Amino acid sequence: MTELFALFLAGLALFFHGVGGIRSHLNGLGSRRLRKQLSRWARHPVLAGAWGFLFGAITQSSTAVAFILTGLVSGGLMTTARALPIVAWANLGTAVLVFFVSFNLHLAFLYVLGVSGLALAFNVGAARFRPVIAALFSVGLLFFGLQMMKSAFAPLSGFAWFGDLVAFIHGSVLATFVLGMLLRLLVQSSSAIAVIAIALAHGGLFSGEQAAMMMYGTGVGVGLSVFLLSSNLRGVPRQLALYQAVINGASGLTLCALFYVEKLTGVPLAIGLAERLTSDDSLRLAFAFLFLQSTAVCAALLFSRFAVQWLEKLSPPTDEQDLSRPRFLSDEALADPESALDLVEKEQLHLLGHLNGQLATVREETASSATVSAEVLHRAVAAVGAEVEVFLRELAGLEVDHQTSRRVLALERRLALIGSLNDTVHAFVETFTRLRAGPPLDGTFVDNLAESLNTLILSALDAAGSGDPGDIDLLLRMTADRGDLMERLRRNLLAGPQPLDHHQKSHLFYLTSLFERAVWLLRQLGVAQQSLDASSATDTKS
Amino acid sequence: MNITTSAHGDWTVLNLDGKIDNAGSEALKSALFPLLTGGNVALDFARIEYVTSSGFRVLLQAEKEQRAKGGRLVLGNMMPSVSNFFEIAGLHTVFKIAPDLRAALDA
Structure with missing residues (x-):
């Protein structure tokens, strides 16, 4: 028995x-x-x-x-x-x-x-x-x-x-x-x-x-x-x-x-x-x-x-099931490639918003009210991103004119950048959380990084949402190379009054590298937005 | 956050005190936006310890509006930590930031 x-x-x-x-x-x-x-x-x-x-x-x-x-x-x-x-x-x-x-x-x-x-x-x-x-x-x-x-x-x-x-x-x-x-x-x-x-x-x-x-x-x-x-x-x-x-x-x-x-x-x-x-x-x-x-x-x-x-x-x-589904895409939309691309743009903006959602889980003023975990949001962006990718591939397979094809390419580029940003922001949030869980640390610097990254993503959202050249220009100015600044800040941190253990140093270095990578990706997003707007402008003229 | 207003020549100066976080940015918005009519506005950051992204958003909106209306917006007297923060966020290229606000307004 x-x-x-x-x-x-x-x-x-x-x-x-x-x-x-x-x-x-x-x-x-x-x-x-x-x-x-x-x-x-x-x-x-x-x-x-x-x-x-x-x-x-x-x-x-x-x-x-x-x-x-x-x-x-x-x-x-x-x-x-x-x-x-x-x-x-x-x-x-x-x-x-x-x-x-x-x-x-x-x-x-x-x-x-x-x-x-x-x-x-x-x-x-x-x-x-x-x-x-x-x-x-x-x-x-x-x-x-x-x-x-x-x-x-x-x-x-x-x-x-x-x-x-x-x-x-x-x-x-x-x-x-x-x-x-x-x-x-x-x-x-x-x-x-x-x-x-x-x-x-x-x-x-x-x-x-x-x-x-x-x-x-x-x-x-x-x-x-x-x-x-x-x-x-x-x-x-x-x-x-x-x-x-x-x-x-x-x-x-x-x-x-x-x-x-x-x-x-x-x-x-x-x-x-x-x-x-x-x-x-x-x-x-x-x-x-x-x-x-x-x-x-x-x-x-x-x-x-x-x-x-x-x-x-x-x-x-569950939150994840709800967030892991495209909000705007539908098979019927493929019948009209131009409208379908508008929906892809909306979907991508929605995904960008989830990056702020990930940061909200660690930012001081939003952490306690964040209802969805960064992990769930990260997976949701990846899942919807995969859907958008296949949707764009199907659109590319249709007989479309040259301008539409250019727009598809620009949106594919933007999607790839959003995917990389998703992984970078997720790694940033994870490292931030590890630093917070470790020995006490003067949090101003890491909090500043999180707040800055949040501001930059919001500016990218503005630029992508409005397509306004002024907003894109602002994003490009804000995301200019800051390698020297970050290096200086890292040195100041190590030479500062607060003693740091090996893990803290290692996490801080990684966090600043992730921040720099995110800034670079956001800049590329601004550049991609310029080319997207250029293809849309050509569309309008033609 | 406490905000007091003073005049310096043809400049309206907002003296800020505290943190520009969620609540602070709302207070700043209420005090600052009615002043954005194309004139000269300066923000004294001498007593500001910390700015969150909500605060940055309000400042960016204000800068955009002021530029559209042909007015000027100057930020000054920042503590080194806050100044660093503006640099990290890439905002030092967006705003006119004066180390000594009064001197900048007199110039």
Whole structure:
């Protein structure tokens, strides 16, 4: 028994790593084209439902489908709204296998895990495919983990304690409902429990009604299981898991209630319908399982109108998820390259604003009121920057005139500078924080650096936002070379009255170097703005 | 931050005292901007210990406005630490900064 729990625990760990891996590797992929393709596949609810049904039938696990989609959603490759029908219909897909016990997918996923794992270990495949291979490896891990959890409790009916339990609850339909619910938490497959229920009824250990209630219990079990497995998720990715939990829980409870209504009133409902459909006991139970999954889909359809809104309230996007999405870009904008470039400019200004946000976390007068960490802002700028880069590349691939092409190039240059500034400001904030965390230091100098950098970034924002030659000229004057000044200040600091230890000196040198680098980058931003305005001016003339 | 106003020839001098931080920059804005009508305005920094980026923003806006209206804005009497600060931020190339304000206004 201890070994089985260990197997279950190991499976759980692999499952979590699989889920996390899919998310992080798809994040690295950042492919706008792939996202468009996935969105196309799921553009219509019927089409999305068909995909969901197919995925559910193939994978035999609606939980796995929900968590794979969670990875796609958190990687920005699909929206929650598009993923919901897929998750809902995957539940129905799992019922197929109770009717047609067929192929062994375990073997297929072992190949996925093995081949992708070896490809990763030996660096096989082009660099651009590595995130996909890594994501496939994570999918393999997820299934392998689920399979381990399943196999840990597969020989359940052979255990003496299970036989005692069955004898103990003999005759009670409510107890079998609870048993189905609890078993679903251990055995990560509703269809596997359905098969166990059918076998127990077939062996005369359970009545048909008890077996049906055990299956209904798995609905609530799926809800609880998904709720627990998603406990490490936050924001948007958790929304899908909550959706899956709610529709399955509602389905299990609805059928349980219908069972009692049927018993008390004698009106034929689910059990009655199954009896009318077939006289075969096992097939009747297979229908009971089908009803359970169909009710989950019905619950999803009823819930669909206000699902997204409700899920947003229940698990609102985290700061990072919210900030990591482009605010102005949209695929539709590509139809008009000039307007699309205007949106890119707005997006870039927004990113520049996040650099001030990073500094706000360490500046004396704003640190206490800063709500988003510098780390989150840094990652958000990098994520949106990657989106803008692909967007610009797509624009460059369109047939555009010479002026527009020049503007694309100027915006690409500006984006590269914003990316470098993002890394520099982030390193500045980190070094600043380390200096502050160390032995007490006369903070005036480092505070001055932070305030100066903030002022310079604000001036760059003014120049980029207004395009006013006066503002650009001001930025260029403010960012003139100050190598001699910084060197003098460094020397003064070392010769000053305050004794500094090695780490403090090293951090101070690094901080001033980062400041100088940021000033140089801001100057380049001013130069890039001049060329951007020149290309816009030529546009206007032509 | 405390701000008092005095006259020196055809110059209006604002004598600043304290820190030009968030609150100080608001006070400075209220006192300074009504004076930016194209005349000559001087800011005495003798009692200023520290300026944050909010303060710099107000000063930059004032300089821009004064330039547009053809007036003059001079800053002076800065402590070495504050003067260093202006240099680090690259603002010494933007503002006219006088080590001795009265002498500069008399010249």
